[in-house]
Amino acid sequence: MQIKIGIVGTASVVARVLQVMKTFPSLAPVVRIVGQEQDAADAAASLEGEVEALLLSGPVPQRFVKEKKPVAVPIHHVPLTGAGLYRALFEAQRDGRLGPDAVLSVDSLTKSMVMRTLRELGLEALTVAVYDGPPYASPDKLVGYHRKIAEGQDNAFVFTGVERVAEELARLNLPHARLAPSDEDIIVTLERALLSTESRKGKESQIVVGMVTVDEFGKLVLRSASEHDIQKLKLDIHRMVLDYVESLDGYLTPVGGDEYLFFTTRGIFERETGGYKTIPLAKDANTSYGITLSIGIGFGATASEAGANARSALRKSVAAGGNACFIVREDRTLIGPLEMADPVSSILAPIDPALLRRAEEAGMTSAYLSKLLAYMSRHGKYDYQVHELASMLNITVRSAHRLLLQWADAGLVGIAGMEKMPKGRPRQVYRFFFLADHYL
Structure with missing residues (x-):
């Protein structure tokens, strides 16, 4: 089954998290949207018995949860880093809102983060003021700080990571931009949340069986000039698959001239595929030898169950026309296709057996x-x-x-x-x- 993770926060950040979470087929979000960050404690407490981990939209909601209503499940929050400032600076400069003599006022980031980002963008000459008060200052205090910096400055521009502060700055007609977490920040946080769940820990060493077949291998043989070329191609493909299985700390055995069987563990396979997103072997095969692969991956409580699921997944990959990889999990849910030699526009969430x-x-x-x-x-x-x-x-x-x-x-x-x-x-x-x- 999918692992339930609670997502608590303001609408704007929750929407970003849900968009990124589409690339995590193992996770099932349970959402609670709050209007004010201080409401996060009650929302998180209502999810405690329903989810295995909580993901909050920022450090302030996490603080409210820990102080007011601590919960027994792991808590994570989406951090603001220099990557968020990169994007905000780029958009402000692109829109012509950031002049060469601008005075910047920044909250939610440390001074070292801000200066490192400006230095890398060649903007270190700008005048910058970074709020260095209490890390959980109230929105009113942050607004007061930014107003003080902007007094008498026609070229002042504010960067804030707090939604209520941004709303108040808009009411005061102070030029500003909202700092938002980057997709990479959200991905790292989701990965940490996934690894902290009991379901994930329990399946770390679960057996995984994989089956790999070369698409239209018979046609490749017919196109080969000699038996020597055929044997050489087979050896090259075997070596390539062997190297990939070695990266999985797995065991490989050839089943036939164009099919291979390998064993590994779920934890390693998940890490190497980026959370069931991409199969590097497929791109390597296409780039090096101009071939495509069909791959079936099976999870199971026993080797027999995992093997049967791998065979079922391989049939689906071949039926899709090749150059595909499907995963059949122990509960018979279907994940896929994963990204192969060709890029994919989206990673599809698992399909329920009832729907199949x-x-x-x-x-x-x-x-x-x-x-x-x-x-x-x-x-x-x-x-x-x-x-x-x-x-x-x-x-x-x-x-x-x-x-x-x-x-x-x-x-x-x-x-x-x-x-x-x-x-x-x-x-x-x-x-x-x-x-x-x-x-x-």
Whole structure:
């Protein structure tokens, strides 16, 4: 099952966290949005028995939680770093709001962070004032500090990491920009939160079985000039896969001329794939030898269960057209496709087994579903015209019409709109609602 993590904070930061969390298929967010940071304590306490870790939108909410209503689960907060100032400075300068003689007033960051950022951007000549009072100063105190710096300064510009301070500065018509955490800061915090959960700790040493096959290996053999070239290619591929499995501290054994089986542990596999996001082996194979791979990964409480799940995942990767990797977990949820030789536009969250059964009962074969998921991951597309779907599934337009009617009767597909054509009648656009609702 997915690991539940509580997300508590103001709407703007929570929205950013949820956007980044889409790349963490193991995490399931439970959200509590608060209007004021001091309300975070009550919101966090209400989640204590429901989640395995808490992620707060900043250090101030974390302080309120620890002081007023301590909770028994690990608490993490999204930090503000120099990366947030980089972005705010860039946007202010791009919009022409930051002159060469500007006077900057900054809170929520240390002076060393601010000066290092300005130095790296070549802006160290600017006059800067950094608030160095109590780290949990009230919004009113911060507003007073910024007003004092801006007095008599036509070129003053404020950078604040506190939402209420930004709102008050806007009311006072003081030029300002909001410091927000970068995506990298959020990713690091989510990784720490994930590692702190009991579910994650318990699965660190769980067995993982992987199956790798070279796509269309028979055609590669036919194109080879001699038996010597074929044997050399096999050795090169074997060496490449062996190096990758070595990075997983795993064990590799070849199953056939174009298939390999490896074993590793879940903790190592998760770290090497960046939390089930990308398979470096696939890009290496494509860059070095111009080949693509189909990979199936299986998790399980036993080696037998993990092996069966790996075989199931491999079938889905092959059915998707190759150059794909799917993961089937111990609860039969499906993750994938991961990023392979081609980049993907989004990492898809795990698909519930009940949703998979619903699709299968409506006549959507595993091959069709795998192709849909692979295409959606690479192009972020949920809406199709009939001819687009036919091309993507490699079937006739007539067959696509028949399948769409069948899936529409089961509630999987619906009409999203009409597309006007230069000539002829408008074409219907179909949306796969059962996937769009799940992911979007």
